[in-house]
Amino acid sequence: xxxxxxxxxxxxxxxxxxxxxxxxxxxxxxxxxxxxxxxxxxxxxxxxxxxxxxxxxxxxxxxxxxxxxxxxxxxxxxxxxxxxxxxxxxxxxxxxxxxxxxxxxxxxxxxxxxxxxxxxxxxxxxxxxxxxxxxxxxxxxxxxxxxxxxxxxxxxxxxxxxxxxx
Amino acid sequence: xxxxxxxxxxxxxxxxxxxxxxxxxxxxxxxxxxxxxxxxxxxxxxxxxxxxxxxxxxxxxxxxxxxxxxxxxxxxxxxxxxxxxxxxxxxxxxxxxxxxxxxxxxxxxxxxxxxxxxxxxxxxxxxxxxxxxxxxxxxxxxxxxxxxxxxxxxxxxxxxxxxxxxxxxxxxxxxxxxxxxxxxxxxxxxxxxxxxxxxxxxxxxxxxxxxxxxxxxxxxxxxxxxxxxxxxxxxxxxxxxxxxxxxxxxxxxxxxxxxxxxxxxxxxxxxxxxxxxxxxxxxxx
Numbered sequence: 001x002x003x004x005x006x007x008x009x010x011x012x013x014x015x016x017x018x019x020x021x022x023x024x025x026x027x028x029x030x031x032x033x034x035x036x037x038x039x040x041x042x043x044x045x046x047x048x049x050x051x052x053x054x055x056x057x058x059x060x061x062x063x064x065x066x067x068x069x070x071x072x073x074x075x076x077x078x079x080x081x082x083x084x085x086x087x088x089x090x091x092x093x094x095x096x097x098x099x100x101x102x103x104x105x106x107x108x109x110x111x112x113x114x115x116x117x118x119x120x121x122x123x124x125x126x127x128x129x130x131x132x133x134x135x136x137x138x139x140x141x142x143x144x145x146x147x148x149x150x151x152x153x154x155x156x157x158x159x160x161x162x163x164x165x166x
Numbered sequence: 167x168x169x170x171x172x173x174x175x176x177x178x179x180x181x182x183x184x185x186x187x188x189x190x191x192x193x194x195x196x197x198x199x200x201x202x203x204x205x206x207x208x209x210x211x212x213x214x215x216x217x218x219x220x221x222x223x224x225x226x227x228x229x230x231x232x233x234x235x236x237x238x239x240x241x242x243x244x245x246x247x248x249x250x251x252x253x254x255x256x257x258x259x260x261x262x263x264x265x266x267x268x269x270x271x272x273x274x275x276x277x278x279x280x281x282x283x284x285x286x287x288x289x290x291x292x293x294x295x296x297x298x299x300x301x302x303x304x305x306x307x308x309x310x311x312x313x314x315x316x317x318x319x320x321x322x323x324x325x326x327x328x329x330x331x332x333x334x335x336x337x338x339x340x341x342x343x344x345x346x347x348x349x350x351x352x353x354x355x356x357x358x359x360x361x362x363x364x365x366x367x368x369x370x371x372x373x374x375x376x377x378x379x380x381x382x383x384x385x386x387x388x389x390x391x392x393x394x395x396x397x398x399x400x401x402x403x404x405x406x407x408x409x410x411x412x413x414x415x416x417x418x419x420x421x422x423x424x425x426x427x428x429x430x431x432x433x434x435x436x437x438x439x440x441x442x443x444x445x446x447x448x449x450x451x
Contacts, residue, residue, distance in 0.1 A: 057365065059358040061418035064425025066367050088371040132355040139357045 029091060030125035036095035041102055044084040046070045051155055054148025056140040060132055065089030067097050069140035071104060071112075073148050080104050080112065085140075092130040096120050096137035109145045249316075259323055260303045266312075267304055267319045275347060276330035286344050286402050290335060297331040300324075337398040338420045341405075345417070350410045352417050360415075367422045374426060380434045387430035393423045 029037075045068075046053045052073045059066045065088065072082040083101040087094045099120050104112045117134040120126075126134055247257045250264030257268050259279070277284045280296050302308075304324040309317050333339045342352055358364065370386065377383045401416035 057359070057361055057368065059360075059364050059367065059422070060355070061358050061421045062352075062355065064422050066364055066371065066422075068368060086368070086372075088368070135355065136357060139359070143359060 027127055032099075033091055033095040033124050033126075036098040036124075037091045040094065040098050042084045042098065043086065045086060046072055046082075046084060051151050052148075054144040054146070054151065056143030056145070056147060058136055058139045058143055060089070060093075060136050062132075063089060063093075065093045065133070065136065067093060067136050067140045069097055069100060069137070069144050071144045071148055073109070073152070077108075078152075079106065079108050081106070090130070090133065092124065092126055092133040093136060095124050096126075096133045097140060099123060100137040100141055104141060109148060112141055113145055115141055259300070259327075265303075267309065267316055267323050269319050270322045270326050276334055276343060279327060279330045280334060282334075284344070284347065286341060286405050288334065288340070293331060293335055297327065300327045337394065337401075338417065338424055341398070341401050341413070341417050341420065344405065345410065345413060348410070350414065352414055358418055363419060363422070367426065370426050371429065374429045374433060377430075377433065380437055383430045383434050383437070387427050387434075390423045390427040390430065394420055394427070397423065 046055075048055050048070075050072075052075060054071045054073065056069045056071075057066070058069075067085065067087045067089065069085045070083065071080045073079070074081045083104050085097040085101045087097045100115070103115055103120075115138060117131070117138040120137055121131055121134040124134070246252070247261035247264060247266060247268065249266040250261060252261075252263040257263075259271075259274075260267055275284070277288075279300070280293060282288050301324060304320055304327060306317060306320040306324060309320045312320075333343045345352065370390070373386055374383065377386065397416050397419045401413055401420070404410075404412035404416055
């Protein structure tokens with residue numbers, strides 16, 4: 001029955017026999033994805049309350065994925081010295097966030113805001129249906145940076161206060 | 167054979183969109199047959215992409231034909247079963263007069279198929295019986311000896327009833343569907359950043375991963391089912407007040423709780439599978 005429906009949907013000639021109910025091109029995980037899945041880098045957690053830690057917590061409700069990406073900022077230079085992640089989701093989501101933590105290390109916060117989901121997706125050869133995983137990773141980076149900057153803004157004494165100290 | 171199919175498929179898909187409401191129980195007016203005419207928001211979201219959102223059923227005919235007179239005329243001629251054309255047969259998915267399966271009419275929504283009011287809260291218990299009743303009439307196995315056309319109708323019609331049954335049976339899918347009927351599509355790819363919800367979900371997922379045994383997992387799962395029920399009630403509330411933003415938020419929450427519940431089941435299965443394997447390894451054969 002399914003074959004019948006599928007045939008009509010695909011408009012295939014009646015003589016052709018579909019081996020699979022739906023003509024799906026075989027899709028495999030790219031080796032980069034498998035690598036990140038088997039050897040995840042930077043899995044873990046930083047102390048959320050550390051003033052130098054920015055936490056980005058994002059979710060993709062459609063698949064029930066949730067991604068936490070944390071960055072540790074060097075106080076003086078403002079650069080990201082360390083990053084870690086925790087993701088509950090599919091292999092592509094895990095790999096995307098893993099890649100994200102690798103790419104943000106050593107960069108400034110402004111710089112990492114330019115990381116695009118398309119670059120992550122390309123690196124992992126994500127199929128169209130998994131593109132939103134890389135989008136999630138990009139959003140996680142942005143959220144982490146936003147949190148870190150908010151904390152830094154709170155920490156910095158205002159010019160008036162500084163003058164008063166002198 | 168293929169050539170006639172080529173010709174047939176587009177025509178039938180065209181007519182499917184039009185043949186309609188004679189087949190439905192709802193009180194559709196004649197005008198609703200012609201989506202391009204009616205001003206009310208056609209449930210274009212019900213129509214799968216392959217039919218196109220702006221299908222003009224009579225694209226083959228000059229537009230001038232679209233007038234109420236021809237509408238009435240066509241109305242009287244389309245109020246028939248394709249097979250027996252018994253006067254006033256009014257077939258709904260299936261013609262009782264000649265016992266033939268009708269082509270799928272996408273303007274009939276899932277609630278109508280099950281004879282339910284279009285409300286979120288429904289009697290789930292009655293669904294199974296109605297579903298089986300439908301399959302007794304529509305199942306492809308019953309039409310082996312019939313024409314290819316009718317076999318195709320059977321395949322598509324019963325597939326649609328299966329979809330309807332599956333969708334209406336579970337609260338989450340029902341919620342998403344009923345919102346879609348209102349023209350509100352839950353954007354699957356929109357990122358959620360509500361910190362409270364996400365922190366909660368994160369903690370739950372971590373608990374699921376670190377649960378020591380099935381008992382702990384079952385506890386988490388029953389908590390999740392409770393939350394699902396609560397949020398389902400919130401959805402019903404929001405939907406009734408037509409607060410669609412709130413309704414979408416409820417759906418997002420339900421998705422997370424359902425996912426967590428599923429992970430519990432998976433881990434229980436994995437846990438017991440591991441135990442079985444260990445048993446097998448350690449048992450002297």
